[in-house]
Every structure is written in structure tokens, then in C-alpha cells.
């Protein structure tokens with residue numbers, strides 16, 4: 001079935017989707033409801049009546065070395081503590097308890113490499129590998145509280161490394177493989193990491209990037225970094241520095257086999273994950289153990305209706321983002337799920353590889369980003385149609401708003417019209433899914449993440465007075481603490497309070513997204529209100545990109561905005577002024593893109609560069625990005641009278657029209 005071809009009813013797919021767009025809502029199919037874990041909306045009332053009791057009930061699903069005395073300590077907002085007095089270990093909950101209950105032979109991951117290599121890892125095997133590597137870390141002098149960086153591709157060792165850290169109480173700091181070595185260095189520096197676990201080389205569409213070499217080129221002498229552990233994956237030659245660098249397989253072979261999991265306080269830091277904020281300096285989101293696990297395990301079970309004995313769950317994110325932390329590693333493993341873990345890119349070796357993977361492992365649940373779905377739409381429905389996707393029973397979406405058309409295509413073409421879709425809204429900061437359908441209960445509306453998960457409380461408030469907005473747009477806030485919430489920004493406590501809890505008081509979490517709520521109380525998330533851009537579900541700060549661009553020797557000034565983009569949701573558009581008299585050529589443009597790739601990563605390269613003689617500034621010299629956004633989106637210009645030089649706008653408007661015309 002290609003996009004132009006007729007469907008069974010005789011209409012084209014396009015016409016079919018148009019027709020469905022008119023159907024406002026989709027009820028859970030009867031066949032799905034009949035087997036769903038949750039079908040009674042009373043769970044929402046139960047959680048609302050006594051949220052602490054509800055979350056305590058979820059926490060009881062985990063294994064605790066010692067039970068907590070207090071569910072929630074809210075005596076010093078926004079510094080909330082959950083399950084105070086409890087002792088727990090994340091690695092124990094992900095592995096030992098399954099092995100001890102006789103489930104060691106269950107596959108934890110069907111791993112599939114880029115070239116089609118396959119490796120199944122059972123819970124018992126993971127348990128074995130994690131213990132050895134945890135001991136190896138100890139042998140290197142890593143202990144409780146030491147930060148360990150992880151910069152690895154999608155290979156089983158990344159999970160082993162994360163759980164080995166968790167086992168001994170060393171918070172991990174994973175950096176997404178798409179970030180440059182320079183970004184890794186910065187994140188190691190900010191977090192004062194004592195060790196970094198990386199790889200010889202990473203594969204991408206048949207090519208190999210020399211990761212260890214790149215790391216060496218940037219790492220130089222970080223005062224705190226004592227060791228670099230290198231996983232051999234591609235087998236390329238790597239430089240090793242005596243006394244600092246060791247090979248993963250060698251340290252594991254030399255380590256003891258048994259490493260009992262360390263009982264840790266519920267509030268012991270589990271990990272730091274850097275994410276983008278309004279300034280160029282990334283924010284180190286800190287998550288702790290007991291509450292985080294409670295949140296990810298409960299949401300993973302109920303949002304994905306997980307049946308660990310029969311489901312094959314596939315989250316197609318990268319472990320380097322929070323989606324991977326919560327829904328490839330901690331949530332699924334806590335729940336004893338069998339997952340697919342895939343190393344490759346969606347168009348390598350061919351554009352049907354996702355569907356080949358889904359078919360091969362008989363995946364029942366697929367969790368993906370709208371940007372991927374939009375790409376598949378562009379490639380055509382005939383590609384997935386060549387594969388048997390009948391095993392799928394539930395689809396998920398995450399990372400950015402999903403437009404109704406993409407939702408419907410996902411539903412029809414991938415889900416065969418029988419799979420509920422869970423559009424899950426959440427953030428690195430929230431740790432776990434916050435606004436989402438429950439697939440056996442919620443009627444869904446394409447484009448809406450529907451309502452908060454039981455025990456989560458959200459509102460849309462006016463930006464002026466913080467009062468709830470009934471039927472209209474406002475700022476999304478979370479009005480009560482939840483177990484998997486961030487605890488602070490690592491080493492930046494003031495910034496934590498300032499960013500999230502200053503605007504509407506210390507008990508209201510400011511999300512940073514605009515949203516509206518419809519007459520049924522459904523939430524529609526619109527997008528960011530701050531200078532954060534969401535490119536293909538990757539979160540970037542405009543300030544971060546600007547500071548990379550101005551590092552180019554010919555650049556005088558730069559202003560970066562997010563521009564709506566059909567494929568990537570938003571795309572980066574940079575307005576650049578060059579130093580005296582220099583012409584903006586293709587070569588300079590290439591150079592700028594190169595600097596951004598080098599400083600941040602390839603995914604942050606601007607899609608469009610507009611050469612500007614000057615940028616719109618207020619009389620005090622502040623760049624007015626709002627006006628740049630207006631012209632980039634082709635909107636009528638707002639008030640320009642406060643500009644130092646109002647003519648600037650006219651020139652820029654001409655330039656952007658020119659630039660767009662050239663691209664067509």
C-alpha cells in the first residue's frame with residue numbers, strides 16, 4: 001500500500017487518514033481491553049484520593065533491603081525526599097531478583113548490531129557481567145559516590161556499565177554517542193568524573209568513527225579523571241595511555257565474579273544526565289534511586305501494559321537520552337521485560353530495517369519518536385507493508401508533539417488499526433512519563449497526550465498570574481511532587497530553584513512547555529517556552545549553538561532560533577554576522593557547521609544560515625530572538641519600535657525569503 005494506492009475501502013490512504021481525522025477519538029479496542037492490566041478508571045480516583053498511598057503501593061512492587069519510614073518528606077520544598085529511610089539498589093532490582101526467582105534464562109535483550117549481528121543476553125548473563133564489571137570498577141578505585149562517565153554506542157556493554165555503577169553506588173553520567181568528544185569533556189569536567197567508559201570505535205552506516213582517539217584529542221589532562229575504560233567493539237587500533245587507560249575485557253577477566261549489590265539510601269544519587277536549558281551551560285539533572293525506580297517501573301508497566309512473560313518490547317531511542325535510561329534500561333529491567341536493543345540507523349542497510357527487526361523478534365510493543373514516524377511516512381507505506389507486523393499490539397510516541405496526521409499513519413500503517421497509541425509527555429527532569437493515556441482505559445485523541453498518569457497532577461496556568469486557564473493556552477505546570485522528579489541540578493542548587501520553582505512558588509514545578517487543555521480536560525502540549533529547540537526529539541539550547549558558532553574565527557555575532565520543520569519538528573536557523581567586510585560564502589558556511597559539529601555534535605548543525613549585516617537589538621543591546629522567530633515563520637512582525645535600528649528587520653526579511661527561495 002503506497003500513499004497514492006487504494007486501500008480496501010477503495011479510498012486512498014490519504015483520503016482514509018483525512019476521514020479518520022474527523023473522528024475525534026479512539027476507544028481502546030475491545031480485544032486490547034480484554035487482556036489489559038488496567039481497565040478501570042477508578043485507579044485515577046484511588047491515586048487522587050491519597051497520592052502517597054498510591055505511590056507507596058507502586059514502591060512495594062520493588063525489592064527493598066529495608067523499608068522506608070516516610071513516603072514523602074515535603075518539609076523543605078522544592079527539596080523533596082521520597083521513601084526516606086528505605087534501602088534499595090537499582091541493579092539488584094533489575095537483575096538479582098529476577099535471577100533469584102528462577103527467571104535467569106529469560107532474554108533481557110535481543111541485541112542486533114548494525115550489520116545484522118545478533119546476540120541474546122539473558123538476565124543471568126547480564127547479572128554475571130555486571131558483577132564482574134562492578135568489581136573491576138572497584139579494583140580501579142571507584143567507590144560509592146564517585147561519578148563515572150559513560151560514552152558508548154548502543155551495545156550491551158552500555159547497560160552493563162550503567163548497572164555496574166548502580167550496583168556500587170557510583171552515579172553514572174551517560175553522554176549520548178551523537179555528542180562530540182568536546183561535549184564529553186565538558187560534561188566530565190562539570191561532574192568531576194573519576195572514570196570514563198568508552199569504546200574503541202563506533203559504527204554508523206557502515207563507517208567507523210575512532211571514538212577513543214577523539215576522546216584523547218579532547219580530554220587532555222582533566223584533573224579528576226583517573227581512568228578510561230575502553231570497550232573493544234569494532235576492533236580498530238587505539239592509543240592507550242599507560243597508567244590511565246585499560247581495556248574492558250581485560251579488567252573484567254581479572255576481577256572477582258561475585259559482587260553483592262550495595263544497599264543504598266532511597267535518596268542515593270543514581271545518575272546525572274546533562275540536558276539543555278536556556279543558557280549555553282548544560283544542566284546536570286540529578287536522579288536518585290528509590291523514587292526514580294518506583295516511577296519508571298510503574299509507568300513502564302501500566303503505560304505499556306507490560307506482560308513480561310509474553311511481550312517483546314522495543315524502545316527505539318538511544319540510551320544516551322533519558323528515554324533510554326528510563327525505558328530501555330531501568331523500567332524494562334525492573335519489570336523483567338524482554339526488550340529489543342538495536343545499534344543501527346533507520347536507513348541502513350535499507351529503509352525497511354526497523355520493520356525487519358520488528359518482524360524478526362515478533363515485537364509486541366514499539367516506542368518511538370514522531371520524527372522517525374514522519375521520516376517513514378516520507379519513505380512510503382509500501383516499505384513497512386513488506387513485513388509482517390502482526391505481532392504489534394501497542395505503539396508509543398515520545399519526545400515532541402505528534403501531529404495528528406503522523407499519529408493516524410502510525411495507527412493505520414504500522415499498527416494495522418488495532419493497536420492503541422500512547423503519546424507520552426515527559427522530560428529528563430520528570431524521570432518518568434507524566435501525561436499519557438492508559439491504553440486499556442483512555443480514549444485517545446490524535447495529537448493529545450491526554451491526561452496525567454495516576455498520582456501525577458498537572459495544570460495549565462496563565463503566564464501573567466499563575467491562575468489556571470480553563471479553555472486556552474498557558475504554561476504547563478506540575479502541582480504536586482512525584483517520586484521520579486529531579487532532586488537538583490548537580491552542583492547548581494540555586495539554578496535548580498531558579499529554573500523550576502521560582503516563577504509560581506516553591507511547590508509548583510514550571511515545566512518550560514506551553515500547553516492547552518480542552519473541554520474534556522485533555523492536555524495538548526504545544527512546545528517550549530524557553531530558548532530550547534527540539535530537533536528530531538533532541539533537546540538543544542539556542543545559546544549552546546550560538547556559543548559554538550561564534551567560536552568560528554570569522555563570526556562576529558550569532559542568533560539562533562528554532563524554526564518549524566516538516567521532518568525534524570524544529571530545525572536550527574542561525575542568523576550570523578561576520579567580522580568586518582567578510583563575505584558569507586559556502587566555504588564559511590561549511591566552516592561554521594564544522595565548528596558546531598566539533599563543539600556539540602553533528603545533530604546540532606544549523607539547517608539554515610542567514611547572513612546578516614546586523615541583528616535586531618534593543619537599545620540596551622539585547623538580541624530580540626522573538627522578532628527573528630517571527631520572520632522565520634513568516635509571521636507579521638510584532639512591535640519593532642523598541643529596536644535600536646528598525647531597518648534591520650526589513651533587510652533580514654528579504655534575506656530569509658531569498659534563502660528559502662534558493663533551497664526550493
Ligand code: WTA
Pocket residue numbers: 275321322323397398399400401402423424425426427428429449511512513525526527528534537538539
Ligand atoms: C517535549 C524527552 C509533546 C517537551 C522525554 C518537553 C513532548 C521536552 C512530548 C523534553 C510529547 C516530550 N508531546 N512534547 N509526548 N514528549 N516533549 O528532556 O517540549 O529530552 O519539555 O525528554 O520534549 O525533552 P527531554
